[in-house]
Amino acid sequence: MTHRIVSVFGTRPEAIKMAPLVNAIDNSRNLDSSVVVTAQHREMLDQVLELFQIKPDKDLDVMKKRQSLSEITTNVLLKMDEVISSEKPDLLLVHGDTSTTFTAALSAYYNKVPIGHVEAGLRTGDKYAPFPEEMNRNLVGSLADLHFAPTVGARDNLLSEGIPTDNIFVTGNTVVDALKTSVQSDYKFSDEKLANLALPSLTSDNDTKLVTLEVHRRENLGEPIENIFKGVKKLVDDFPEIFVLFPVHRNPAVREPAERILGNHERIILTDPLATRDFHNLIARSYMILTDSGGIQEEAPSFGVPVLVLRNKTERIEGLRQGTILLTGNETDRVYKDASRLLTDGEFYNTMKNRQNPYGDGNASKRIVDAIDYFFKNIDTRPKDYLVTGQD
Template identity: 25%
Template structure:
């Protein structure tokens, strides 16, 4: 395979499965890695070693626990006001020690976080093959998102296997001369995680959220689900986003908004700007089963992370994905893809109101109608990792319908 780190690991002795390290730096990464870890454990051809590290290692551990997965290695990080270079240095040192203590046959990183980048580099320097999950995502602008776009491109340079969610992502890699058999389109494991979480749902722990869901199911109100990552937004842009949500609530008299958000500055800001609106429920971050259950009955979802946007088409729910410059917005490329917009008050309110008002009837789509996945991405990923390690043939790729 061109551009693949060689030599690849030699097959282990018969009866002994090679260990593959899956690195989760936050809750979002853990959601996407959990289905792959479960698939590896079910098939028993490779042994997953779950490593949590970074600022949100504890959150990643909690998410993995919700999927019935125990964290094998925890790399602690002490930020103490340090900037990105100092944090990256800590991550590199901690991950290098972890890989030295327990040498893996391959390392799987997800996305474009500083943790993913540091893990990829630490593995590369030890000549361990890097597998990049959610490879090929590009904005083609190194300044937005910053520094994530740079991380994506740099991880691609040292990866032995690129697992893309869509053919478009594979095409992005081809433009950078990453092609051939080492690029495998598998679909998004977020879709797998969504179906798994919905199967585990029982009821909401927060009685207010349960009351909202009951009213939605009874047809009394419509639901707007808002999922935001506090770390992504400077104060001024966050205020604009929340103003847009307030305008949306005032414009749609039958709309209930649920905003799960971690305790901190953004939550205080949300209470200041939305707390007086009776049709807004601000709650703690929800476990995946509860969050996906709300998503499945929502009229629309507004989010700044890819996971809910990729899960939404499986339930016929339109999505608005926030990011980019204020005032900018883009219509979906195809059916099932999200609208995109910058952190602009008027744009957010206008597009979301359009999505809510055009969502007249609930039509539950089959998994194959989701352009991001069919619920079998984790199995393809597991097979692709086996193929990289010389244990099986290359898997069949995901092709959206």
């Protein structure tokens, strides 16, 4: 018997991580795939859909300038009710922690449709950090029937909240699956500024060290982001062998201080947000990354690139334990100190560089499809959990 699986996502990070899973479902004998996008992020979402050759079956097109979280939630909830009525899914899949994720799951619950949560179980323990993502994923965790935890740590978070063991599958993270498609040793950048730079290759060292900066989160806006930028500027002033590339978020609260503090330095390059494939290949060629993003903490270790996390808390605890990331925060002196250490302490740098990526081996999508088949009794054997060194 074929079961109808409706995958819902709306932002670029969701799309990147859901794309390999959508393709895996498409190739399944027992599952019928339908894709619904909310277009919570319009332009950046469309780039990912094109990259992975995914054509949505329904596009809710909820994107509006300066809309509030309440408006996004209301619009998605009303439109998802219509989608579920017409698509009649046997299982609705959502990813991660966006407003689309929570609202689509809530709509499925109201319609008594089983919910599968991809990248389940991430927690910081502080409902305002990150905001609103921490509560979004907590609430989806309360609604979901299947929990696809990327790591053992995420599984343990769910168990501590009373989720039954039988409902949790440790799969690895689908973002590692996506990297296998997008990163190439002979890649030609589509962004004009990047195409004209002598970027390091994937296969050889370079005397010039590329530092990628990525910062945009709400909790860093205002004084924290200015502190981060001041630390980065001091770093570039003191280390002539590095240059910084910063794809700047379109939010004026990010763009204005970036241009004011960093914009006039010859070794700091500000670009518009990059296409997904450009950004993945930029990560792979970086010496280190400074970011407040969640996904990059999972992506960069696949290429042995150390990550300084520009937040005071992270839900990617496995990266801290494994030593692939360092929790740096957003104070000027700490940003400068931690980045300087990676430039001057070769032993420390190589320790971070050579750690195994705790977030996956590129087969998470297959494990999730197998888990869905097991849920619908299409197969008799429960899929094995994904484990790495140090997990149990």
